[in-house]
Amino acid sequence: MELQFKQIQISDKANVLALFKETAEKISKKNVDHWQYWKNPPQEKIAWVEEGIQHKEFFFITTKNTDLVGMVRILNEDKLYWGPQQEKAKYVHSLVVKEEFNGNGIGAKILQEIEMKAKTDHCNYLRLDADTKNPKLCRYYENLGFKKVGMKELPLSTYQLYQKEL
Template sequence: MNLIIEGAVSTKENKQTILNLLKHAATWLKDDGVDHWRVWLNPTEERLNWMEEGLNKGQFYLLYTTEKDLIGMYRLMYEDELYWGKTEDKAAYVHSLVVKNNFKGQGVGTKVLERIEKDLINKNFDFFRLDCNGENTKLCAYYEKAGFKKVGEIKMPHSLNFLYEKKLN
């Protein structure tokens, strides 16, 4: 399957699509026994503001097949003080990587992470970082298999998150 990663997503055109994908992922995770995305089932104003901020900064990307079927999305940030604190590192952070159920198991997430990594290397970034709920052992193992190393933990109001990074240069 060939992936198309659409450029930065505009607020008015894709806001509902982003929200629907987040709700889709929250439902799937809940059904799989991981409940930390439950906030997206009925998002608070704080969560909606987080999403709106990312949309306004052009940080959300939509994923499509070459046939224009929507596969999923992710948010790419170049600073993340909430999870990683203030840092001078040249790093990029992925949040909210979502792949729709009918595309799971086809290597989409791996292809997306590899494509982002390649782009970051070409832009001379030093680190590729992400986090996940420490109770989501499947996702933790997935990131570790993809070459990310656990470098810390952070207690958030909704979960204990593990911090992962991959050194690029």
């Protein structure tokens, strides 16, 4: 399946928030207390989304036929989670795959596409995080070659920091 990354516009904010809510509900059905704040997001999370859209960091992921598969946020720096860094990296947040596309390797394919872009941009690492409340997601990233390199505690949760050397 060929995937395309489409820049999200501020007019798409309601769709972004709906995708987060849908994903939070999907995760809740699996008895994982991760991202539940997206069911009724606090203002700080809404502002985080708006900032990411304004900085052109959010992308819808579609098939060649324009079916919406999910979304992702890609940053060139991530001071909130990682602090200042010397090494050039791409940072992945909010990787969402719609439920009907789960189990088809799409998450891994999205990360591969971002990894290729990071290499083209001469980055040394691809970095992401996973909520400690979601050990299955942590194992998923580890199985894709990401190494745990730290932890970050924020008001809404504690996150494991992962990176993959490129």
